Amino acid sequence: MVTLGTKIDAPKTRGPVDSRGYRIFRVVNTVVLLGVVVVTLYPFLNIVARSLSEEAYIIAGEVTIVPRGFDLTAYKLLMSDAMFWTNYRNTVVYTVVATLISIVLTTCYAYVLSKPQLKGRPFLIGVALFTMFFSGGLIPNYVLVTSLGMKNTIWAVVIPNAISVFNLLVMKAFFESLPSELEEAAAVDGLNTYGTLLRIVLPLSKAIIATMVLFYAVSFWNSWFTAFLYIDRQDLLPVTVYLRNLIAGATSAESAAADADKVQAAATLQAVTIVLTTLPILAIYPFVQRYFVRGVMLGAVKG
Amino acid sequence: MTSTLRPPPPAPPSAPQQAQSPAPRPPRRRRSWRQALRRDWQLYSLAILPLLFFLVFRYLPMVGNIIAFRRFKPGGSIFGEYWVGLRYFRMFLTDPTFWEVFTNTLVLGTLTLLFCFPLPIVLALLLNEVRARRFKRFVQSVSYLPHFLSIVIVAAMVMQFTSIDGTANQLVNLFGGDPVAFLQKPEWFRTIYVSSEVWQTVGWGTILYLAALTTVDEDLYEAARIDGAGRLRQTWHVTLPGIRPTMVTLLILNIGSFLAVGFEKILLLYNPLTYPTADVVSTYLFRMGFQSSNFSYAAAIGLFEAVIGLILVLSANVISRRTVGTSLW
Numbered sequence: 296m297v298t299l300g301t302k303i304d305a306p307k308t309r310g311p312v313d314s315r316g317y318r319i320f321r322v323v324n325t326v327v328l329l330g331v332v333v334v335t336l337y338p339f340l341n342i343v344a345r346s347l348s349e350e351a352y353i354i355a356g357e358v359t360i361v362p363r364g365f366d367l368t369a370y371k372l373l374m375s376d377a378m379f380w381t382n383y384r385n386t387v388v389y390t391v392v393a394t395l396i397s398i399v400l401t402t403c404y405a406y407v408l409s410k411p412q413l414k415g416r417p418f419l420i421g422v423a424l425f426t427m428f429f430s431g432g433l434i435p436n437y438v439l440v441t442s443l444g445m446k447n448t449i450w451a452v453v454i455p456n457a458i459s460v461f462n463l464l465v466m467k468a469f470f471e472s473l474p475s476e477l478e479e480a481a482a483v484d485g486l487n488t489y490g491t492l493l494r495i496v497l498p499l500s501k502a503i504i505a506t507m508v509l510f511y512a513v514s515f516w517n518s519w520f521t522a523f524l525y526i527d528r529q530d531l532l533p534v535t536v537y538l539r540n541l542i543a544g545a546t547s548a549e550s551a552a553a554d555a556d557k558v559q560a561a562a563t564l565q566a567v568t569i570v571l572t573t574l575p576i577l578a579i580y581p582f583v584q585r586y587f588v589r590g591v592m593l594g595a596v597k598g
Numbered sequence: 599m600t601s602t603l604r605p606p607p608p609a610p611p612s613a614p615q616q617a618q619s620p621a622p623r624p625p626r627r628r629r630s631w632r633q634a635l636r637r638d639w640q641l642y643s644l645a646i647l648p649l650l651f652f653l654v655f656r657y658l659p660m661v662g663n664i665i666a667f668r669r670f671k672p673g674g675s676i677f678g679e680y681w682v683g684l685r686y687f688r689m690f691l692t693d694p695t696f697w698e699v700f701t702n703t704l705v706l707g708t709l710t711l712l713f714c715f716p717l718p719i720v721l722a723l724l725l726n727e728v729r730a731r732r733f734k735r736f737v738q739s740v741s742y743l744p745h746f747l748s749i750v751i752v753a754a755m756v757m758q759f760t761s762i763d764g765t766a767n768q769l770v771n772l773f774g775g776d777p778v779a780f781l782q783k784p785e786w787f788r789t790i791y792v793s794s795e796v797w798q799t800v801g802w803g804t805i806l807y808l809a810a811l812t813t814v815d816e817d818l819y820e821a822a823r824i825d826g827a828g829r830l831r832q833t834w835h836v837t838l839p840g841i842r843p844t845m846v847t848l849l850i851l852n853i854g855s856f857l858a859v860g861f862e863k864i865l866l867l868y869n870p871l872t873y874p875t876a877d878v879v880s881t882y883l884f885r886m887g888f889q890s891s892n893f894s895y896a897a898a899i900g901l902f903e904a905v906i907g908l909i910l911v912l913s914a915n916v917i918s919r920r921t922v923g924t925s926l927w
Contacts, residue, residue, distance in 0.1 A: 317829050324724050328737045331721065335740050335801065338755050341765055345758065356763040356771065404648035407641050414634035419645060422652050428854060429908045431659020432900030433880070434887050435676075439659055442676045455655050458648060488640035517748035520862050524888075535750045539866065542754045562763070569754050576746050584739060587746075592809050 339573075346370070346566035353562045369563035373571065378529060379537060383571075386516060386533040393453035393515040394508055400458050401466055401507060402500075406492055408463070409470035427460045440525055451525035452533070456518070462510050465593050469503040470496065506590040509583050513576070538568050666898035672891065686898035696899070699882040702875060706864075707856045709792045715852050717796060718803030719845065723833065725804060726811050738808075741801025753866035756794050757781065781867065784875040791867065791876070795860065806844050814840035846924040854911030857903050879903050 313321075340360040345353055349364030357363055373379055407413065408420055431439075436455065445451040473496065481491045497504070519535035526532055532540075542565060635642065661677075666686055668678030690696045721741070728734040744752065760766045760780035767777040780786045818836045827835060861880040868876035879899060887896030911926075919925035 314828065320829070321727065324727055325733075328724060328728065328733075331801075332737055332740045335744060335797065337765070338759055338797075339743075342755060342758060353763050356768055356777075358763075359765070359768065400648045400651060403644040407645040407648075410638075410641060413638060413641060414631065419649075422649065426652065426656040428911050429660065429904055431656065431662055432897065432904055433883060434893050434897040434900055435659035435662030435665065436655075437887070438665070438670075438676045438893065439655070439662055454651075457651055457655075488638075488644070492644075513746060517746075517750075519748060519750045520865075535748050538754060539750045542750075542757055542866070562758075562761075565754060566758060569751055569758075573747060573751055577743075580743065580746060581739070584742060587742075588805055591805050 342566050342569050346563060346570045348563065350563055366563075369567040373564060373567050379534070379568075379571075381530050382532050382534040382537040385531060386535065389449060389452050389522075389533055390512055390515045392449060393457070394511045396453055397457050397459070397462075397511045397515075398504065398507055401463050401511075402497075402504070404458065405463050405466035406470055406496065408467045411471075423458075423460050423463055437524060446525050447528055447531060449531075452518075452522050453515075455521060456514075459511070459514070462507055465510075465590055466503060466507060468593055469500065473499060502586075503590075503593075506586045506593075509586055510590060516576070534572055538565075538572055541565060541568055663897055663901045663904075665894050666901045668894065670894045670897075672893065678894065682894075686895045687902070689895060690899050690902070695882065696879075698874075699877045699879050703857055703859055703878040703880075705875075706788060706791060706859045706878060709788060710795055710859060711852055711856065713792055713796050714799050714803070715849060717800045719807055719841075721800055722804040722807035722811060722841075723837065725808060726837075738801070738804070741804070743801070744798040745802035747798070749860075749862045750866060752794060752798055753863060756790060756867060760786075760790060781869070782871045784872045787868065787872045787876040791860070791864065794863070803848075806848065807841055810841040810844040811837065842922065843924045846918045846922055847926065850911060850914045850918055850926055853914040854907060856910055857907050 337360065341358070344360050344362045345358050346369065347362035347365055347367070348358045349366040352358050352363035404419075404423070408416065408423075410416065413419075440446065440451050440455060445454070477495055477499075478491050481495045486494065517535065519533065519539055522531075522533050522536050523539065526536070665676075665678040667681060667683060669680050669682050670678040725734055725737060728737070747755075758764050762777050762779060766780060770777060778786070780790060814837060818840070819832055822832045822836050857879060859878055859880070861878070861884075864876055864878055864881050865884065868881065880903065883896045883899045883903070886892050886899065915925050
């Protein structure tokens with residue numbers, strides 16, 4: 296025994312004393328993980344800095360993570376664009392409506408699937424599972440949605456992706472974990488299936504429903520392709536497509552090098568749009584992150 | 599034990615006995631559909647809307663793939679006008695552009711798999727060695743973040759990052775190079791695409807591994823230590839086998855989506871200049887369908903892609919069940 300009093304007090308997981316090599320590894324490991332943090336965060340900080348910088352500094356390639364020549368013109372420009380706010384409001388409306396529909400459908404189906412003695416249950420599960428591995432594809436979906444007359448309506452955005460099979464399985468796993476005695480007692484007390492679901496099961500499922508709301512809401516908030524595909528009217532687009540049109544316009548302008556002024560305005564404007572679109576997600580992220588992690592775990596156990 | 603309390607087991611069923619007890623009380627488990635419906639109709643009624651959803655928005659499009667074999671007129675029947683057999687399949691199989699985009703798909707898919715599958719495992723193993731709880735949680739929180747961004751935002755960030763005045767070119771300048779318009783260069787597209795995938799998915803990908811790591815039996819480490827195994831050997835012989843089921847499951851899922859390489863991201867990032875490396879089956883299909891309005895042709899390609907995807911996931915599943923005993927279902 297050498298003088299290692301402090302070492303012994305240190306938390307130990309495996310092995311009494313760390314070897315020299317392992318201590319070196321731990322230092323390297325910390326450095327590597329800090330590197331991961333920097334690489335992940337740098338683009339965010341860079342975008343924020345760009346959004347606050349003066350155009351000239353951006354063009355000169357001098358903006359890193361500190362704003363140069365603090366300038367809010369681009370923010371003012373975007374804030375005064377009525378279409379941006381219209382599209383932003385659309386995103387909110389689509390997200391709320393789509394999440395509501397999704398939650399109702401997913402809860403109903405997951406509850407049905409969680410009943411082990413139900414006749415035809417394997418078939419009902421199979422119907423959902425198969426769609427995870429085989430899908431109709433882009434063109435038939437487009438033809439279908441178009442022929443249903445859903446183009447340029449909110450329904451094209453909120454209905455075709457109403458049920459996510461992954462979320463369905465997560466919820467099913469949760470319902471299966473509830474003690475069946477509760478529902479049996481409810482049945483004895485004369486509650487029918489609807490009553491049991493509404494008065495007994497759902498109040499016990501607040502946590503999982505919150506998780507599902509987050510899963511769906513974030514995916515609808517972020518989605519752009521369905522709207523891009525099915526909506527032609529600009530005042531019906533979500534903000535993600537607004538951003539998409541902005542960057543698509545910017546690149547075509549850049550490659551053509553036609554309108555120098557436009558390109559210059561685009562650089563900060565893009566950064567500002569990115570910042571304003573990401574802000575809500577970043578704002579709630581620290582508070583909701585653990586629900587996501589828990590939901591994914593729950594799904595993985597029974598996936 | 600309990601069987602001794604019961605009456606002796608009945609003799610093996612013979613013909614007369616079966617005739618004796620016709621079917622007044624069928625076994626509880628095998629209720630007929632009528633009984634099940636009478637008893638559980640409320641439950642079934644809850645399944646109607648979701649089933650309708652699956653039927654209309656998932657299974658009807660599968661049937662709608664029939665237009666790959668039929669002449670389709672926009673505005674006409676969603677199932678097409680008349681049969682043309684395998685014409686559209688022959689068309690794309692003899693189309694050189696199709697094979698180019700098919701190759702691009704394989705290359706991008708392989709590169710993505712090569713980086714985005716193992717890196718989360720590595721990161722999870724590194725995180726697992728961190729003892730300072732707060733630091734670990736901080737790294738996790740930060741690395742999950744990109745997962746929550748819209749693909750549009752990620753694409754916009756990639757564009758800013760690789761633009762002439764962006765971070766990538768600042769680095770190039772730092773080392774004395776000339777600025778490169780990265781997104782206009784076909785030779786850079788794969789690097790940009792795979793890096794952005796790594797940036798976006800690796801952190802979130804660790805979650806399941808970190809969960810699996812906590813379930814590895816501590817006694818196994820103890821035993822390995824007594825056998826004189828160092829840290830590295832413990833990781834190799836205890837940790838990795840412990841998380842193997844998770845690895846295999848995720849590998850199967852990754853292989854299943856192999857051909858569906860980030861369609862949305864590529865659609866946002868590519869341009870005619872980078873088509874030689876960036877154009878993949880799904881984006882080619884998209885252009886065929888929506889820019890050339892050749893719906894049947896595009897549907898044929900889509901069906902081909904979906905069938906290959908299904909075959910890939912099924913065979914990966916069979917192989918893993920035979921070799922390591924893990925399968926999805």
